[in-house]
Amino acid sequence: DAKTTQPTSMDCAEGRAANLPCNHSTISGNEYVYWYRQIHSQGPQYIIHGLKNNETNEMASLIITEDRKSSTLILPHATLRDTAVYYCIVRGDSNYQLIWGAGTKLIIKP
Amino acid sequence: SQTIHQWPATLVQPVGSPLSLECTVEGTSNPNLYWYRQAAGRGLQLLFYSVGIGQISSEVPQNLSASRPQDRQFILSSKKLLLSDSGFYLCAWSRGTSGRAFGGDTQYFGPGTRLTVL
Numbered sequence: 001d002a003k004t005t006q007p008t009s010m011d012c013a014e015g016r017a018a019n020l021p022c023n024h025s026t027i028s029g030n031e032y033v034y035w036y037r038q039i040h041s042q043g044p045q046y047i048i049h050g051l052k053n054n055e056t057n058e059m060a061s062l063i064i065t066e067d068r069k070s071s072t073l074i075l076p077h078a079t080l081r082d083t084a085v086y087y088c089i090v091r092g093d094s095n096y097q098l099i100w101g102a103g104t105k106l107i108i109k110p
Numbered sequence: 111s112q113t114i115h116q117w118p119a120t121l122v123q124p125v126g127s128p129l130s131l132e133c134t135v136e137g138t139s140n141p142n143l144y145w146y147r148q149a150a151g152r153g154l155q156l157l158f159y160s161v162g163i164g165q166i167s168s169e170v171p172q173n174l175s176a177s178r179p180q181d182r183q184f185i186l187s188s189k190k191l192l193l194s195d196s197g198f199y200l201c202a203w204s205r206g207t208s209g210r211a212f213g214g215d216t217q218y219f220g221p222g223t224r225l226t227v228l
Binding site: 034036041042043044045046049087096097098099100101102103 | 116142144151152153154155156159167169198200216217218219220221222224
């Protein structure tokens with residue numbers, strides 16, 4: 001079973017920041033939070049991951065709460081091409097498997 | 111830079127026929143390799159992973175098998191397809207970690223093969 005909870009769907013206006021929440025209340029100390037997205041009929045695309053600290057790269061920012069029980073993926077300036085299903089995944093050591101939930105369908109509107 | 115290829119992109123096969131899907135990775139050595147399946151509207155399910163040539167671990171019992179004949183080649187096979195084998199098959203790679211799983215070990219996915227069994 002997925003160890004994360006995400007909203008089923010979200011809308012965001014083009015050019016605005018898209019903030020995607022994820023709850024992972026049972027996360028343990030050595031487990032990482034990963035974000036991927038999947039555009040229809042394509043393979044998942046890696047976005048970002050983190051353990052404890054907030055992370056930023058060219059695609060997005062990841063904000064992890066101090067207790068690590070939730071996180072937020074931020075797309076700073078959403079474009080129509082960011083419309084996709086976004087998956088939040090928790091993964092620990094000693095486990096090769098990424099356990100996928102249903103994700104959040106993000107729709108960017110003009 | 112590293113790239114991952116899968117073929118074919120789409121495949122329609124009759125029930126009971128054999129299957130062979132291929133995945134190759136370029137630009138890295140001794141990667142960990144993975145096969146996932148995605149049912150319509152669902153998340154991905156890990157089928158097999160490999161930490162080296164000839165080393166295959168199965169996560170889900172089924173009529174599929176995997177092989178790794180070369181360092182950067184991963185093959186998914188079946189002798190007789192079932193209707194339930196239909197789905198989107200994805201290959202992924204991550205940097206080799208000497209046979210250990212590492213939580214910060216990012217997996218990168220290929221474009222996928224959409225299989226329809228009729």
